[in-house]
Amino acid sequence: MSAPTRTPAGAPSAVGGPGGRIGDDARRPDGVLKVRGEFAYGSDLWMDDMLWGVTLRSPHPYARIRSIDVGPALAVPGVHAVLTSDDVPGEKVYGLELADQPVLAFDVVRYQGEPVALVAADHPDTARRAAARIVVDYDVWEPVTDARVALGHPTWNQVHDSPAEVTELSRESADLHPHGNLVRHLKVRRGAPAPTADVVVVGEYEVGMQDQAFLGPESGLAVPGEDGGVDLYVATQWLHVDQRQICAALALPPERVRLTLAGVGGAFGGREDLSMHVHACLLALHTGKPVKMSYNREESFFGHVHRHPATMRYEHGATRDGDLVYVKAEIYFDGGAYASSTPAVVGNGGTMGIGPYVVPNVHVDCYGAYTNNPPCGAMRGFGSVQTAFAYEAQMDALAAELGMDPVELRCRNAMEQGSTTPTGQVVDSPAPVVELLRRLEAMPMPPAVPTGDDVDLRDMPGGVSNTTHGEGVRRGVGYAVAYKNVAFSEGFDDYSTARVRLEVVGGEAVATVHTAAAEVGQGLVTVEQQIARTELGVEQVVVHPKDTAVGSAGSTSASRQTYVTGGAVKAACEAVRGQVLELAQRGVGRPVADLRLDGGKVVSDVEGIALPLADVLGEEVVEETVEWRHRPTESIDPETGQGFAHVQYAFSAHRAVVDVDVELGLVKVVEMACTQDVGKAINPQAVIGQIQGGTAQGLGLAVMEEILVRDGRVQNPSFTDYLIPTVLDMPPMRVEILEYADPHAPYGLRGVGEAPNISSGPAVLAAIRQATGLPLTRVPVRPEHVTGT
Amino acid sequence: MQFLQPATWAEALEAKAAHRDAVPIAGGTDVMVGINFGRLRPALLLDLTRVADLRQWDTDDGAVRLGAGVPYARVITELGDRLPGLAMAARTIGSPQIRNRGTVGGNLATASPAGDAHPALLAAGAEVEVASVRGTRTIPVTEFYRGVKRSALADDELIAAVRITPPSGPQQYSKIGTRNAMVIAVAAFGLALHPARRAVGTGIGSAAPTPRRAPAAEEFLAGELDGLWDSRAELPAATAARFGELVAAAAAPIDDVRGTARYRVHALSVMARRALTWAWLDYRKGDPTCA
Structure with a gap:
């Protein structure tokens, strides 16, 4: 029946093979291991004498903790420790931007799934059973589950012709936190305060809560050190910001909290906040033993932040010719119980919330609120995904109102280099919005809706579930364009550190690149090798394990690592190269003109010199560590939102072609086409991969991905009911990559990962609207919305 | 958790008679999900995958007798002509991996209202052959489902097979x-x-x-x-x-x-x-x- 399982004898080396400079489709050093199932992820961490840690979580979205009795859990044989907030030696709250989230809940729990207590035991099942015996006495409160209600704001009544209502809050819900329920209110005020226009389009939109849905659950292993510190191996996104927060909670200095990146199975923003990090360290320090924690799938849904749900009201005014006169927008992000990165999400949503268009008059109010829903924070596209659904729907609605072609309307108002953004920032590098759209338009269309007896069910809405052979199927085509800031904004000191070493190993010059930049699957390890090969002219480049023994690389988020850590590696390589060329000239005994490193040699074409690098280096080890920053941004004016907030923009556009079974409300996306300006494709194959993945994630939000929350409780914490696209949902793609260099960025590159995630979903929605003739103002679109049931 | 692996059908029935709380497991596509999510914690698992009889199908007096342990993948490849409705249902189930593991017998035993095989079995007028040490009986599938995830199966019984008469029409x-x-x-x-x-x-x-x-x-x-x-x-x-x-x-x-x-x-x-x-x-x- 089934073949015996074989384990291959030798796992391939983690060192990248030959070739692979800037611009090449270099192979990933971890690619073979991952394809063969041999790559060690965080959940594979193991030590023989380790304990297993588990978390007891609140069953209530909002409650006061009267008491916690850990006695029954401690009495379970095999249990080594049971800890509560009282056992946290340092700061009892943590957070990325605001420290407001308890390491372990004390006094109050503010969301379902909030960690309350920890258990370490010699077997995970023992730990789980013991955790279930902890007695927590809750005084259950009524949760506040609507962002506008939490802020005491009236419901919108401009579209629905009824009086505004303000919902009264209970005493507890009026202030989830001591500073109230408002996390941030961002205002953009530009142009006339009360503009008027020939044609006005108003719309209200809602985006549901998307999950990052990474496959590798939150996992790590904490090992107590002999110095009273701890070594934590963890799958994460930003080692140093983890370290800072762990140090504060443990009351330990950084040199005693050492982090090493474990294998990361996807992140998409969901690992930027702490999950089991402090918990495992607490248990390890308390028991003196290594402690492993690894969430199961259900716990994972409670163990990380999600994408902010949003409700948005937009008003677009234009001339009869189709020139945008003004945009007013009111945007609410539901941040859930704790701040996480809500302030920065509000920053993106507010500053870029009208899309890549030139608008003389802009009035935006963007709010982030606390509620008792699951905490929301970073996810790919970060505040721009939600608004793109709204502003692109508005552009289509405006085009319909004007009787214009939607692409024409977009091109007429498109941002270009030299344009001024709503925050008063002049776009100082290429912004090829028009070209992205025109190239999409020029692409051939996929074949028409299949009909007749020979339809392949896999081409139909519903797939092999056999719900239509063509009956009720209508085709639609939709366009969307988006832009996104790359790297951290609003004055954040955004830097990365790279240490590069060049030495002779076994007679060959080998470069080692050491950064703390988390490889989460995106391929930064490949890019680091490509840069070192390019700058140092060597073949062999070792990527040192990612850890806190080197300075911070910043977060693997905001499409920033190829730009910022790439920039740091480039700069460190340049410093190393300078020293090597110095050595070479010392060897020659005089300055040599036009000296460079190439093909493992120190070369001067002008002087006809080609010295083997191994000879030049000899016993020397050349090492340089560089801290590298992109040009600074500045915080925006709190009253007007004006300021140089963003260092770079990424632009992408999509055309979606869909077939909708309008009777059953089922959707088949037939084709996704994408154009994106990447400045310079450091690794074209990886760029295509990012575009395909980002497109799939955007498509998922458009038609299926949503964490359903009712009364503060998650209804579908599993991959049975939280659906992500399969191969029958995500169609083949046409992709065209533009490379207009950004003169401010290393190699002219632009961050790639997020933009396609932003423009994909709105294009799908536009196509479904065209196919159905329905307004469809909420995503994900469900069959009920299409069928009116 | 105890784990029993009977090698024959007779042993399986004896084991079930002796341990009525034992949870039978075949493909495991329901049982293991329940265990992994902590919703099912059986004291005893009764593994039926060693019972060769369950993994066979045969024709008997014009009807197909489909062993309870035949996976969906084989329903599609081996019985698509004889049991078209069930094969169509099987194609909609899960992924290739799930179809290689999951069985019609398991679908019946779980008796979920969402089980994919049930509408095809109902339409075809199938019968469920169940057995215990007390003997074998045949239950029309229309009488098999008794409530949400409840069936007519007694606590000492196991599902042996499903009998379906190949259709005379589409x-x-x-x-x-x-x-x-x-x-x-x-x-x-x-x-x-x-x-x-x-x-x-x-x-x-x-x-x-x-x-x-x-x-x-x-x-x-x-x-x-x-x-x-x-x-x-x-x-x-x-x-x-x-x-x-x-x-x-x-x-x-x-x-x-x-x-x-x-x-x-x-x-x-x-x-x-x-x-x-x-x-x-x-x-x-x-x-x-x-x-």
Whole structure:
């Protein structure tokens, strides 16, 4: 029946093979291991004498903790420790931007799934059973589950012709936190305060809560050190910001909290906040033993932040010719119980919330609120995904109102280099919005809706579930364009550190690149090798394990690592190269003109010199560590939102072609086409991969991905009911990559990962609207919305 | 947790008689999910994968006797011609990995209203062969489902096989999911035309506490087809539409995370109408199967 399982004898080396400079489709050093199932992820961490840690979580979205009795859990044989907030030696709250989230809940729990207590035991099942015996006495409160209600704001009544209502809050819900329920209110005020226009389009939109849905659950292993510190191996996104927060909670200095990146199975923003990090360290320090924690799938849904749900009201005014006169927008992000990165999400949503268009008059109010829903924070596209659904729907609605072609309307108002953004920032590098759209338009269309007896069910809405052979199927085509800031904004000191070493190993010059930049699957390890090969002219480049023994690389988020850590590696390589060329000239005994490193040699074409690098280096080890920053941004004016907030923009556009079974409300996306300006494709194959993945994630939000929350409780914490696209949902793609260099960025590159995630979903929605003739103002679109049931 | 691995059917029945709380496991596509999510913590697992008899199918007096342990993948590849409706249902199930593991017997044992095989079994008029140390009995599938995840199986019984008479007419199966593959049914519908006995079989999934037939729809359609079986004339559109309405009327769905009750009712009416249209077209072409 089934073949015996074989384990291959030798796992391939983690060192990248030959070739692979800037611009090449270099192979990933971890690619073979991952394809063969041999790559060690965080959940594979193991030590023989380790304990297993588990978390007891609140069953209530909002409650006061009267008491916690850990006695029954401690009495379970095999249990080594049971800890509560009282056992946290340092700061009892943590957070990325605001420290407001308890390491372990004390006094109050503010969301379902909030960690309350920890258990370490010699077997995970023992730990789980013991955790279930902890007695927590809750005084259950009524949760506040609507962002506008939490802020005491009236419901919108401009579209629905009824009086505004303000919902009264209970005493507890009026202030989830001591500073109230408002996390941030961002205002953009530009142009006339009360503009008027020939044609006005108003719309209200809602985006549901998307999950990052990474496959590798939150996992790590904490090992107590002999110095009273701890070594934590963890799958994460930003080692140093983890370290800072762990140090504060443990009351330990950084040199005693050492982090090493474990294998990361996807992140998409969901690992930027702490999950089991402090918990495992607490248990390890308390028991003196290594402690492993690894969430199961259900716990994972409670163990990380999600994408902010949003409700948005937009008003677009234009001339009869189709020139945008003004945009007013009111945007609410539901941040859930704790701040996480809500302030920065509000920053993106507010500053870029009208899309890549030139608008003389802009009035935006963007709010982030606390509620008792699951905490929301970073996810790919970060505040721009939600608004793109709204502003692109508005552009289509405006085009319909004007009787214009939607692409024409977009091109007429498109941002270009030299344009001024709503925050008063002049776009100082290429912004090829028009070209992205025109190239999409020029692409051939996929074949028409299949009909007749020979339809392949896999081409139909519903797939092999056999719900239509063509009956009720209508085709639609939709366009969307988006832009996104790359790297951290609003004055954040955004830097990365790279240490590069060049030495002779076994007679060959080998470069080692050491950064703390988390490889989460995106391929930064490949890019680091490509840069070192390019700058140092060597073949062999070792990527040192990612850890806190080197300075911070910043977060693997905001499409920033190829730009910022790439920039740091480039700069460190340049410093190393300078020293090597110095050595070479010392060897020659005089300055040599036009000296460079190439093909493992120190070369001067002008002087006809080609010295083997191994000879030049000899016993020397050349090492340089560089801290590298992109040009600074500045915080925006709190009253007007004006300021140089963003260092770079990424632009992408999509055309979606869909077939909708309008009777059953089922959707088949037939084709996704994408154009994106990447400045310079450091690794074209990886760029295509990012575009395909980002497109799939955007498509998922458009038609299926949503964490359903009712009364503060998650209804579908599993991959049975939280659906992500399969191969029958995500169609083949046409992709065209533009490379207009950004003169401010290393190699002219632009961050790639997020933009396609932003423009994909709105294009799908536009196509479904065209196919159905329905307004469809909420995503994900469900069959009920299409069928009116 | 104890783990028993009987090598023969007789041993399996003895084990089940001795340990009535034992949870049988075959493909494990339901049981292991329950265990992994902490919702199922059986004291004893009874592994049936060593029992070779369960993994076989045979024909017996014109009927297919499908061993309870035959995975869906084999239903598709080996029985697509004989059991077209069940094979169509099997194609909608999970991923290739799930279809390699999951079994019709397991689907019956779990007796979830969303089980994909049930509407096809109901439409085909299948029988469930169950056994214990006390003996073997045959339960019509219409009497097998007793409530949400409850069946007519006694606590010392195991499912041996499903008996299905290959159809004398076309069968159809449709399922709604909110993605195009690997999805739990929001609603499902099975249809079998039985020209030999001038009857119609239906099965509804995910739209009532148990899988169920739509008897009024079956009677209505059998009546309408009375004059058409021989002439193979075109089916009036109004007949198909009315059939859809009657199927929908037989459902008693709820709102849940996968869909609203209203949508389920609506979707059933559309699925039933379309399935009938396709089945009748096949019948008119004289094509007994359409798998």
